[in-house]
Amino acid sequence: MSNKKILIVEDDADVRMGLHVRLKANNYDIFFAVDGFSSLTEARKHEPDLILLDLGLPAGDGFLVMDRLKAVPALAMIPIIVVSGRSGAANRERALKAGAKAFLEKPVDNAELLAVIRQALGEVVKRERPLVHDLGTL
């Protein structure tokens, strides 16, 4: 079975690379977009199974990206997980209303990120080796 494809929309190059290494090690194929504008182009090009979306992006923030994606029938059904440095109930509520499957605050711990991705992709959660570190409750 071929690997699932994930599009990472993130403007910070280091965070992008960190996500890439972690997700590749978990057998996902990774594609990138670095701003709001290119996220649509990359989504059309690669037709990912899931999108990890930052909110604070140049050339169209994450909310605008979600609006645009939802307006394109071919892309509207791709599950979106927001991973953002913006906190607060208001951002969370707004993102979920805009159609995100989940809202995760940076820095999100690896276990939570992988569990949410697997759930959104409809995969059974099966951990073969401990690749995760709990960041704690606070």
Add this chain to the structure above:
Amino acid sequence: MSHELRSPLTAIYQFVTILQDGLAGEVNPEQHQHLEIVLRNVKQLRAMINDLLEVTSVQAGKLLIRLERSSILDAITYTVDTLQGAARDKEITLTAATEGPLPDIWADPTRIRQILIILVDNAIKFTPPQGSVTVQARRWEIDPRFLVIEVADSGCGISADKTELIFERLFQVSDPAMAARKGLGLGLYICKELVSRQGGKIWASSVCGEGSNFSFILPVFSLSRLMAPAFVDHNHSESQITLVLTELGSRTGWLSEKVRADSSNWMRDVLQRCLNSKLDVLLPKMDSSGATELFVVAAVTDEIGGEAITKRIREKLRGSDEILQADLTFSTCYWTLPPVQRNVDESMESFAEKVVAKIQESIDERNSSRMVKI
């Protein structure tokens, strides 16, 4: 500011864990230990950034607090469950010593959990192994309109002259025995702000070397107290009360818990915007059947009639994205109660209690088939 602070921290966390997990090559035990130290400090930095951002919200007046009828026992159970692992690691006994039943409080459940987490986490940090931390709640002996919640530990204690200062912003304990916890000194300040913004008070008592006791009070939920302010500017001897009922339903005939939870805050915000904040009261959440969610407004005046409010609610809800997207339906109606007489020299609270009894009676009558209770 939050994005700028969190992105570098995210990158540090990601790459430290990548190295630790051997995703970039094998790590020897000594290197592993060093990476563990980096990770521990990342966690500490994350907690500090969260505290800093919270304080920024406090100072900007942007602290979001949603008061609702909440259970303190739920919040205590959540906190004890969450921190049980940390207590066990330090060989500390953490217990919830509260015996029910207790009345509900009028507070934000998320914020109550946040306060308790800060207090219990502090207590664990300041208590040596084999010690104990106990959380309990009861009616406040001094004023039964409040519950008092206590977090007691058998730790190192605080000197008497510091029990007030510790709630100041950026206060740091100078005693080296207590300074083991590195922090910004914001946790207790955040607690104080959160408690006072929910109508409560927080304080500490302690005996050096024997332990500390952090207590805070929060108001017990009372519908009549919630309604009393609406009568303050109303000088007539009798009050006309209009009840506006808005019913949210689903076309499928069943409202799932998720839709109910997602829609509830949004609906309450919409309804709140349709009201005159001085004269009208949006009643707390009601129990309702699987098919509908009910929201009731008590309008304490005949000047702004039920018709005006229902019209405003209909305008806001008709064609709204939330209703359309979740495939919801709504209906709204109003009715007026027989006038309630206020006796000469009758206190506002006693009058409000009388009004609330009438409201309850009227809602019960109207919805007896649905078993609706306030």
